[in-house]
Amino acid sequence: MSKRAYNFNAGPAALPLEVLQQAQEELVDYRGIGMSLMEISHRSKEYEAVNGETQELLKELLGIPDGYKVLFLQGGASTQFAMIPMNYLIEGKVGAYVHSGSWAEKALKEAELIGETAIAAESQPGLLNIPALSDIRIPDRAAYLHITSNETIAGTQFKEYPTTGEVPLIADMSSDILSHPFDVSQFGLIYAGAQKNLGPSGVTLVIIREDLVERSNKKLPTIFRYSTHVKNDSLYNTPPAYSIYIVNLVLKWLKNLGGLQAIEKLNREKSDLLYNIFDNSGGFYEALAAPDSRSTMNVTWKLKDEELEKQFIKEFQAQGFVGLKGHRSVGHLRASIYNAVPYEACKALADFLQDFQKRNG
Numbered sequence: 544m545s546k547r548a549y550n551f552n553a554g555p556a557a558l559p560l561e562v563l564q565q566a567q568e569e570l571v572d573y574r575g576i577g578m579s580l581m582e583i584s585h586r587s588k589e590y591e592a593v594n595g596e597t598q599e600l601l602k603e604l605l606g607i608p609d610g611y612k613v614l615f616l617q618g619g620a621s622t623q624f625a626m627i628p629m630n631y632l633i634e635g636k637v638g639a640y641v642h643s644g645s646w647a648e649k650a651l652k653e654a655e656l657i658g659e660t661a662i663a664a665e666s667q668p669g670l671l672n673i674p675a676l677s678d679i680r681i682p683d684r685a686a687y688l689h690i691t692s693n694e695t696i697a698g699t700q701f702k703e704y705p706t707t708g709e710v711p712l713i714a715d716m717s718s719d720i721l722s723h724p725f726d727v728s729q730f731g732l733i734y735a736g737a738q739k740n741l742g743p744s745g746v747t748l749v750i751i752r753e754d755l756v757e758r759s760n761k762k763l764p765t766i767f768r769y770s771t772h773v774k775n776d777s778l779y780n781t782p783p784a785y786s787i788y789i790v791n792l793v794l795k796w797l798k799n800l801g802g803l804q805a806i807e808k809l810n811r812e813k814s815d816l817l818y819n820i821f822d823n824s825g826g827f828y829e830a831l832a833a834p835d836s837r838s839t840m841n842v843t844w845k846l847k848d849e850e851l852e853k854q855f856i857k858e859f860q861a862q863g864f865v866g867l868k869g870h871r872s873v874g875h876l877r878a879s880i881y882n883a884v885p886y887e888a889c890k891a892l893a894d895f896l897q898d899f900q901k902r903n904g
Contacts, residue, residue, distance in 0.1 A: 549888040552866035553695050553841065553879040554718070555738040562792040562883075581785045585778055593788050594777065600794040604802055607727050607750060614749040614769070615777040615787050620646075620717045623734040623747065624653035627689070627713060629767055630760045632658035636686035639663040639710075643673050643701075644694035645872060650715060654689075663688055671697040671843070672833035676705050687711045687731065693719035695739075696870040698843030698877060699836040704729055711755060719840045720748065721797060722882055723807040731755050737786060739840070740882045742793050745786035797882065806882050813880045813889040814839040820896050827900045831875060845875035851903055852876070862895060 550557040573580040576589060583590055598613040607613065616622070632638045632654060640651040642665035654660045661682045664674035673694075681688055688707050693700040695718045704725070705712065711731025720735040727733070732751045738744035751769055759770040771779050800806060818837060821828040821844050831843040846852040852875065859867050869875040880889055 546863070548863050548865045549891055550865050551878040551880065551884065551888070551892070553739075553870070553877065554736070555744050556740075556879055556881050557883040557888075558743070558789070559793065559796045559883045562789065562796050565792055566789060579785075580788050583784075585781050585784055590784055591778075593784070593791055594782070597787055597791040597794065600791065600798065601748070601750075604721065604794060604798060605727055605750070606724070610753050611727065612751050612753060612756060612773045613777075614751065614772045615782055615790075616747045616749055616772060617745070617783055619738075619744070619747055620715055620734060620736040621649070621653075623715070623749070624650040625657070626767055626769070627687070627732070627734075628654040628657040629763055630769055631686045631711075631755070631758065632660075633686065633760065634658070635684060637661050637682050637684045639681050639685045639688045641674060641679060641688070641690045641705075642666065643691055644671070644697040644699060645870075646694055646696070646715060646717075647689075647691040650689055650691065661685075666697075666699075670833055671699050671831050671836070673699050673701050673836040676703065679705050681707060681710055685710045687713045689713045689715070691715045693717075693838055693840050695838075695841045695879065696873055696877075698830075698832045698838045698841040700838035700840065702835070711752070718879075718881070719838070721803065721806070722810050722840060724803040737790055739879070740793075742790035743786050745783040746790060748790075793883075809886065810839045810880070810882065813884070813886055814842055816886075816889050816893045817842045817844075817878060817880075817896070820893055824900055825904075827904050828896065831873070840879065840881055842878045842880060843869060843873070843875065844877075854903070855899055858899065859895065864892060864895070867892075 570579055601613050628638050638654040638660045640662055642662050663681055664679040666672050666674055688710055692714050712729055713732045714730055716733050717736040718739045721740045732755055735748045737746045756770050756773045759768040765771050821830045827847055828844050867876055867878055869877040
């Protein structure tokens, strides 16, 4: 096999090599059944076993308590931006949103098409940061409070989550789910597109508290109600079976690593490696996110000089680094270092950063 690229793509993102190799082995003949998992019925005992086991692995790794359901849906986080207000933003209620960046704004704009909304807190103008929990103001009549736990474009991340009392807390965790331990019982609903830490694109994880299932809007088309998917165990329509199978393999890989405590330690080591270079570069590099909001998943930075930045981009592409250009709305540079990005890739990037400064500083 030729040398694998140093993959820092923001999503679809790196997958563990061991997972890809096992999927390769089972692609044509899944465990002796003479067919690929992509070819079989989602009503078959083979697929139902994958569906059930994947749910149980998630419950184990995340410590999901009783009273919650795990769903595998489609349409990415973008569909959840609409499904949440469709189900819960009824007349007389307000959808409250913490505006922390581009993805939070996308969720808010979808809700504005459906009902009344309010911004409960927002990032400081001109600063890439997560609003302080003390600044969050949940309005009266709030149907829920929505947060985006990690902003992939800005490179900012919640370090702790707001306490919302009787108001359900809803989180888009697409880009940092499974990267660290947290208390699921704080939340009414969690959703995450798979293509960053969970697996390939095509499946969306939803973890929903049972009382919210019962409150699904009964006047919606059937497929847009959470209650439909809970009742049918995520099998109301044909699921993205192969994507869910890869999620299953990723969860087993993570469990074998030691679970969320082990991956959190590794993620901190990877992100600290890069942030320390920026902070000790004498201004040659500058981290874009506010220090208390820095993400362990998406590290964003810039160089002191625009021409040097262009040269940096040209050189990293020639060195086998992929995905380091920042999002077009922010520019500059970004390394997405999700769970499956190995420490060795981050070390190679750190060495390149230091060498580039040595040659150009």
